[in-house]
Amino acid sequence: MRSSRTQQPVTYDVRLPDEAQADALRLLDASRSVVNEALTFLWPSLDDFGTERVGPAWKQVGMYTESPQYHGERQWRCESETVGRILRAQAERKKAFDLIHPILSDGFIRPKTATRPAGKKRSAITEAITALQTSLEQDETSFVELQNVIEQACNYFLHHDRFPLTYEELQPLPLLSVGLLTYAGDDGGAKGQAYRLAIEIEEGQEPKGTARFRFRYPDEQGVWQWRKADTLIPLPNVVIERLKTGTLLAPTLREERKADGKRIAVLDFIVEVEKAELPPWEAMERILGADWGIHTLLTATALDTHHQQVGRPFFLETGGFDGKQARTRRQIDELKKKVAAYEQAREALPAQDSKRRWYTEQMRMLRREIDRCWRKYEQRNRALAHLASNVLLLLARVHGCSLLSMESLKTLKTTGRGKGVQGRWRNYRNNATIRGEIWRLLRYKCHLIGLRFHTEQPRGTSHTCPQCGKAAKTYRSPTDRNEAVNWGRWLWCEACGFNGDRDYCASLNIARLGVAYLVQMKTVGKARPCSITDPRVKPVSYTGAGSVLLLPPTGINPARHVRGKICYCPGWLSSAFLQSSQPKAVFLRLCG
Numbered sequence: 303m304r305s306s307r308t309q310q311p312v313t314y315d316v317r318l319p320d321e322a323q324a325d326a327l328r329l330l331d332a333s334r335s336v337v338n339e340a341l342t343f344l345w346p347s348l349d350d351f352g353t354e355r356v357g358p359a360w361k362q363v364g365m366y367t368e369s370p371q372y373h374g375e376r377q378w379r380c381e382s383e384t385v386g387r388i389l390r391a392q393a394e395r396k397k398a399f400d401l402i403h404p405i406l407s408d409g410f411i412r413p414k415t416a417t418r419p420a421g422k423k424r425s426a427i428t429e430a431i432t433a434l435q436t437s438l439e440q441d442e443t444s445f446v447e448l449q450n451v452i453e454q455a456c457n458y459f460l461h462h463d464r465f466p467l468t469y470e471e472l473q474p475l476p477l478l479s480v481g482l483l484t485y486a487g488d489d490g491g492a493k494g495q496a497y498r499l500a501i502e503i504e505e506g507q508e509p510k511g512t513a514r515f516r517f518r519y520p521d522e523q524g525v526w527q528w529r530k531a532d533t534l535i536p537l538p539n540v541v542i543e544r545l546k547t548g549t550l551l552a553p554t555l556r557e558e559r560k561a562d563g564k565r566i567a568v569l570d571f572i573v574e575v576e577k578a579e580l581p582p583w584e585a586m587e588r589i590l591g592a593d594w595g596i597h598t599l600l601t602a603t604a605l606d607t608h609h610q611q612v613g614r615p616f617f618l619e620t621g622g623f624d625g626k627q628a629r630t631r632r633q634i635d636e637l638k639k640k641v642a643a644y645e646q647a648r649e650a651l652p653a654q655d656s657k658r659r660w661y662t663e664q665m666r667m668l669r670r671e672i673d674r675c676w677r678k679y680e681q682r683n684r685a686l687a688h689l690a691s692n693v694l695l696l697l698a699r700v701h702g703c704s705l706l707s708m709e710s711l712k713t714l715k716t717t718g719r720g721k722g723v724q725g726r727w728r729n730y731r732n733n734a735t736i737r738g739e740i741w742r743l744l745r746y747k748c749h750l751i752g753l754r755f756h757t758e759q760p761r762g763t764s765h766t767c768p769q770c771g772k773a774a775k776t777y778r779s780p781t782d783r784n785e786a787v788n789w790g791r792w793l794w795c796e797a798c799g800f801n802g803d804r805d806y807c808a809s810l811n812i813a814r815l816g817v818a819y820l821v822q823m824k825t826v827g828k829a830r831p832c833s834i835t836d837p838r839v840k841p842v843s844y845t846g847a848g849s850v851l852l853l854p855p856t857g858i859n860p861a862r863h864v865r866g867k868i869c870y871c872p873g874w875l876s877s878a879f880l881q882s883s884q885p886k887a888v889f890l891r892l893c894g
């Protein structure tokens with residue numbers, strides 16, 4: 303993707319109107335066939351795409367091959383740009399493979415037991431990557447990349463009973479399974495382009511925008527031509543907003559395949575926007591530490607470089623949301639059961655039976671309903687992820703923080719046994735999906751608003767006292783200290799008597815790690831990851847100074863019960879407790 307240090311591309315996908323669908327899909331089919339032929343031809347030269355990366359990808363592809371099916375110079379440029387980008391990305395993954403290949407070990411594999419099939423041992427993988435990274439001094443982007451390649455290697459192991467020896471053995475030829483055509487290979491606005499795109503914006507109270515899109519395509523007889531008329535695409539408001547300050551780049555045409563097999567063509571509008579400038583290290587004073595909670599989705603607390611807590615902690619609780627998602631999952635299960643029963647009933651009938659058609663029709667309707675449920679489920683997840691990331695950014699701004707210190711993504715464990723475990727486990731898995739989404743959104747949004755983003759390894763952060771730095775145990779509740787439990791929601795320090803909500807303590811610890819990172823960056827200009835027990839990670843104190851959070855307190859007296867769940871408020875008068883079931887607009891109004 304063309305982007306410099308100060309620019310960032312943001313993408314919005316818009317479905318093409320019905321009248322253009324058939325032609326666009328035919329164009330995508332033709333391109334896919336060319337792209338796949340070229341990929342097959344160039345795959346043996348993968349290494350070249352990792353080393354000689356000067357200039358646009360289509361030029362590099364052009365040095366090695368001509369179009370396998372010639373559909374015009376500009377069309378080939380778009381196709382070869384697609385090919386070149388795929389190969390360059392694969393070459394980067396190959397480099398990651400070369401890094402992780404020496405550390406691949408059987409320890410990454412969890413052996414088969416009586417109740418569970420063999421699988422991946424994520425804790426060992428995370429540990430190995432962290433160790434590898436410490437020696438490499440790379441940032442968290444490559445953590446995800448390395449993890450991704452290791453996971454793929456483990457999947458290979460689970461199928462073949464050994465690790466792959468080469469990247470090519472691990473990665474089959476990455477042919478496109480659905481159409482994809484990037485128009486970025488097309489340079490300039492001169493004649494002969496493979497597409498034309500113009501944006502018209504009507505200024506008004508609510509500005510409305512339309513894109514005029516015209517493209518070259520093969521007709522049903524395979525004759526290439528321009529479409530006679532422009533396709534008018536109404537633009538979503540967010541794209542119009544972006545276009546006010548950003549630059550429109552060449553779009554990408556893509557095919558999406560729905561669960562029922564239906565194909566649709568979408569156009570990705572790509573707008574390059576100015577990245578906000580990052581604050582200089584010297585000027586940075588405050589840090590927002592955020593922890594993925596066991597009991598809450600996220601907990602965040604702000605800290606300054608003098609280890610003073612700023613303002614109250616923030617808990618994002620998702621109780622009602624989880625229940626809704628669980629209900630939708632149950633609904634999907636019920637529908638699937640019904641489909642299976644109908645299928646069985648249909649297969650039991652003789653081939654000529656007229657009732658068979660009835661069953662087929664019923665199954666089709668049920669499957670459509672399942673699809674609808676999944677869409678609802680995923681939409682809710684996405685909405686929550688956006689809400690959570692926006693709230694964190696808002697908190698950072700309210701507290702004047704210039705660094706967001708975030709716990710890295712970790713594998714979730716089930717913390718219960720017995721009744722309802724399956725449902726709970728699903729819930730955790732869904733939370734993992736949401737966390738991934740929030741993490742991704744934050745990385746990207748931080749760039750847009752000029753907030754530095756840094757991740758910390760969570761090891762020990764929920765079992766360390768933030769006040770004195772000693773190891774501390776957690777208990778079921780503040781009043782029940784008979785037995786220490788690992789997942790308990792109340793932390794109690796034996797050494798100094800400090801106690802508080804576990805997730806709150808963890809967010810403070812993540813913020814402390816962030817301070818240690820920031821201080822290193824200020825003094826030496828580079829930082830090595832610290833563990834929570836490192837002497838560079840200083841204890842924190844809280845005096846209530848600077849506690850001017852715009853979020854309104856829940857009352858003069860601490861709100862003890864919120865929907866049957868206790869909201870603990872140790873050390874300060876009130877702590878805001880907002881639930882994510884609020885629509886975004888309402889939520890933001892609540893925040894001042």
Ligand SMILES: [Zn+2]
Nearest residue numbers: 767770795798
């Ligand atoms: Zn302590």
